Amino acid sequence: xxxxxxLVAGLxxxxxxxxxxxxxxxxxxxxxxxxxFVAFLPQLIVIYSPTRENFPEWLVAACLLASQVMLFGFAxxxxxxxxxxxxxxxxxxxxxxxxxxxxxxxxxxxxxxRLIPEERLLDIxxxxxxxxxxILLHPQDTRFEWLADRFLPPSWFPYQVAxxxxxxxxxxxxxxxxxxxxxxxxxxxxxxxx
Amino acid sequence: MKNKLALLAxxxxxxxxxxxxxxxxxxxxxxxxxxxxxxxxxxxxxx
Numbered sequence: 177x178x179x180x181x182x183l184v185a186g187l188x189x190x191x192x193x194x195x196x197x198x199x200x201x202x203x204x205x206x207x208x209x210x211x212x213f214v215a216f217l218p219q220l221i222v223i224y225s226p227t228r229e230n231f232p233e234w235l236v237a238a239c240l241l242a243s244q245v246m247l248f249g250f251a252x253x254x255x256x257x258x259x260x261x262x263x264x265x266x267x268x269x270x271x272x273x274x275x276x277x278x279x280x281x282x283x284x285x286x287x288x289x290r291l292i293p294e295e296r297l298l299d300i301x302x303x304x305x306x307x308x309x310x311i312l313l314h315p316q317d318t319r320f321e322w323l324a325d326r327f328l329p330p331s332w333f334p335y336q337v338a339x340x341x342x343x344x345x346x347x348x349x350x351x352x353x354x355x356x357x358x359x360x361x362x363x364x365x366x367x368x369x370x
Numbered sequence: 371m372k373n374k375l376a377l378l379a380x381x382x383x384x385x386x387x388x389x390x391x392x393x394x395x396x397x398x399x400x401x402x403x404x405x406x407x408x409x410x411x412x413x414x415x416x417x
Contacts, residue, residue: 179403179410182395203392215400247405259400267406274408281408291412307398309408325410339409346407350399 178337182347186354193355204257204357208250209242223308233305237279240309244271258356263349270342280311282324287338288312290328310338314361 195203222231231239248271251264256332274281283306289297292306306312315321325338 178409179407180400181402183382187396200388201392202390203395206395209394211399212398212401212405216405219405222371243405249371250402251406253372263402263406270408281410282411288410291410307410310410331410335412337409337411339407343407343409346403353399 178335178339179343180306180349182351182355186351189351189355190357202357204259204353206254206257210254211246211250211253215250220242227254230232234279236305241271241275241279244274249361257353259349259352259354262345262352263351265350266345267341269345272339273320273340273342274309276319277311277313277324280305281309281311281340282321283310283319283338284315284318284324284326285312285323286315287326288330291338295313305337319365 180263191201194262221311222228222239228236234267244267247269248264251260251267254260255264270281271336272299285297287303288306292300300312302317304312310325311356313324318324325340327339327341328346329336
């Protein structure tokens with residue numbers, strides 16, 4: 177939800193910017209659309225389908241990682257689009273931490289306590305899955321802990337969500353892509369700014 | 371009836387290639403974000 181709001185905010189910013197500058201809104205020129213649909217399919221089955229409870233953990237983890245690798249491929253093929261380079265960095269960070277932690281995004285009990293009532297959290301053993309993609313792990317048992325779901329909004333904020341550094345980059349990349357689709361600030365194939 | 375058909379045809383003409391492309395881009399980006407991001411929200415904990 178938090179990531180989709182970056183998408184909506186980026187689109188609105190882009191449309192307002194285009195109207196203000198008197199130019200038509202330029203849609204980002206993405207290629208290989210088919211790949212994103214194929215890549216999302218494994219996640220759709222093991223994470224979002226009604227039969228998701230029937231799948232073993234190893235299969236869910238394998239599908240998650242395979243799906244993310246294919247989505248990385250889609251992003252890589254479209255790295256010419258402004259903002260996609262930032263998004264690619266976010267994907268790599270999330271993929272790295274998930275691969276290093278049994279295929280799921282680690283979250284510490286301390287961070288999770290802001291999202292779940294304490295008594296319910298006590299019933300969840302470390303190493304168990306939490307939510308669609310997360311796994312409850314103590315920081316000392318987490319590889320690349322700094323890339324885990326460890327950031328939280330201020331406690332007074334009405335919508336509480338734990339997110340990772342990779343999520344932040346993914347949100348910034350998506351926002352940038354739609355807010356300034358024709359922006360000259362983009363990375364070339366050699367990774368340099370133009 | 372004729373007027374309605376004419377209106378429909380006019381609306382269809384307004385949907386140009388760029389609108390279709392924008393819809394595809396938005397759907398693709400939404401799937402990309404849902405697929406690669408891994409935030410854990412308050413309401414998303416129950417499996």
